[in-house]
Amino acid sequence: xxxxxxxxxxxxxxxxxxxxxxxxxxxxxxxxxxxxxxxxxxxxxxxxxxxxxxxxxxxxxxxxxxxxxxxxxxxxxxxxxxxxxxxxxxxxxxxxxxxxxxxxxxxxxxxxxxxxxxxxxxxxxxxxxxxxxxxxxxxxxxxxxxxxxxxxxxxxxxxxxxxxxxxxxxxxxx
Amino acid sequence: xxxxxxxxxxxxxxxxxxxxxxxxxxxxxxxxxxxxxxxxxxxxxxxxxxxxxxxxxxxxxxxxxxxxxxxxxxxxxxxxxxxxxxxxxxxxxxxxxxxxxxx
Amino acid sequence: xxxxxxxxxxxxxxxxxxxxxxxxxxxxxxxxxxxxxxxxxxxxxxxxxxxxxxxxxxxxxxxxxxxxxxxxxxxxxxxxxxxxxxxxxxxxxxxxxxxxxxxxxxxxxxxxxxxxxxxxxxxxxxxxxxxxxxxxxxxxxxxxxxxxxxxxxxxxxxxxxxxxxxxxxxxxxxxxxxxxxx
Numbered sequence: 500x501x502x503x504x505x506x507x508x509x510x511x512x513x514x515x516x517x518x519x520x521x522x523x524x525x526x527x528x529x530x531x532x533x534x535x536x537x538x539x540x541x542x543x544x545x546x547x548x549x550x551x552x553x554x555x556x557x558x559x560x561x562x563x564x565x566x567x568x569x570x571x572x573x574x575x576x577x578x579x580x581x582x583x584x585x586x587x588x589x590x591x592x593x594x595x596x597x598x599x600x601x602x603x604x605x606x607x608x609x610x611x612x613x614x615x616x617x618x619x620x621x622x623x624x625x626x627x628x629x630x631x632x633x634x635x636x637x638x639x640x641x642x643x644x645x646x647x648x649x650x651x652x653x654x655x656x657x658x659x660x661x662x663x664x665x666x667x668x669x670x671x672x673x
Numbered sequence: 674x675x676x677x678x679x680x681x682x683x684x685x686x687x688x689x690x691x692x693x694x695x696x697x698x699x700x701x702x703x704x705x706x707x708x709x710x711x712x713x714x715x716x717x718x719x720x721x722x723x724x725x726x727x728x729x730x731x732x733x734x735x736x737x738x739x740x741x742x743x744x745x746x747x748x749x750x751x752x753x754x755x756x757x758x759x760x761x762x763x764x765x766x767x768x769x770x771x772x773x774x775x776x
Numbered sequence: 777x778x779x780x781x782x783x784x785x786x787x788x789x790x791x792x793x794x795x796x797x798x799x800x801x802x803x804x805x806x807x808x809x810x811x812x813x814x815x816x817x818x819x820x821x822x823x824x825x826x827x828x829x830x831x832x833x834x835x836x837x838x839x840x841x842x843x844x845x846x847x848x849x850x851x852x853x854x855x856x857x858x859x860x861x862x863x864x865x866x867x868x869x870x871x872x873x874x875x876x877x878x879x880x881x882x883x884x885x886x887x888x889x890x891x892x893x894x895x896x897x898x899x900x901x902x903x904x905x906x907x908x909x910x911x912x913x914x915x916x917x918x919x920x921x922x923x924x925x926x927x928x929x930x931x932x933x934x935x936x937x938x939x940x941x942x943x944x945x946x947x948x949x950x951x952x953x954x955x956x957x958x
Binding site for chain 2 (some may be wrong): 536538540541544547548549550551552559562565566572574576598606608610613617619633635642644646
Binding site (some may be wrong): 680688702 | 793801817834836886893914936
């Protein structure tokens, strides 16, 4: 599962203690969307869901390892009946909390042909990288992902560059 | 013609019962008789009922816990799938752009 | 032995009247779509809420209440449907078609579809109702009905195929009728 592989890299970027859920306001979009997906997992419910992941299924076991130390997983996808139901101002309102010094955009890709954009942000903290945010826009869909949790830097350095994420140089003591 | 599934959603949308439904339910709840066991065996009946209620509660609670866990697991997998697909998309675009700039 | 009787609704933390108002459409609609008899569906819905009142102390959360209501309503409606039919189980393919012919694309399509759904065998009917009225996924439907998820998926697939076929037959008959009038 290629998506799981790339996610492995980025979830390993996610959070140290003190990282918090992004304060995104979805009310306006929710009112206009024809359909939506809402996943908000944290605390006991996240731990419960993680504990139910299989140890014998390869993909689930990988995901179990990835999400095992996370504090929160938040995903909202909004679908709209036609293009133009949400504006750049709406998207900018989701970028706003990511303008702070602790966040940096590490990937930003745009396709004129398909009208699609994906932006990936990571949050830096004293102990290391502490969070992940994704804003993905399509003409009739908007997806927002926020992940909060601990980081494994050694694993990250092994995966650096493989998935289009800039290499992170880590001094390895031999 | 709209896909069948959209039509089914429209055809099977929820509808309200009669306007006084809530009042009738509350009236039935208020009127529900309270049963009393014969005085002689009342303690025994209470003890058996308590045991049964405890077991049912435990079983029901366990069943609900399992349901909660499976549901939370589905949500974890869904979240990972959505986030992974977006990152995968970004990765592919970056790779494409890298190849173009090299060539 | 400490006294443990079912906790009274008042001590459960839930406002029972609010729960009724919040969920009455869902409970009634599941019953109605499974039974196709408004009066019986209302009666059944009332019984379900009466039971909820008796078990309110066991409810752990609003989600638990929702799950419980769906499960109890579906299972009771299925029991009632089987009692009313009093017929041997028919295979999906031999489910009878509605008597009235309603052309597809007509505003009465909703009614046609509901009748076609009502003509499905009970289990398939419940699966379709939970899928499209309640928007549950197969795993959730399996838990509500207490059947394997594989059964839900295969029954749902077959029910959709059958509904498509019957609907196109209904539309075809309607076209034939209008042509025949000339």
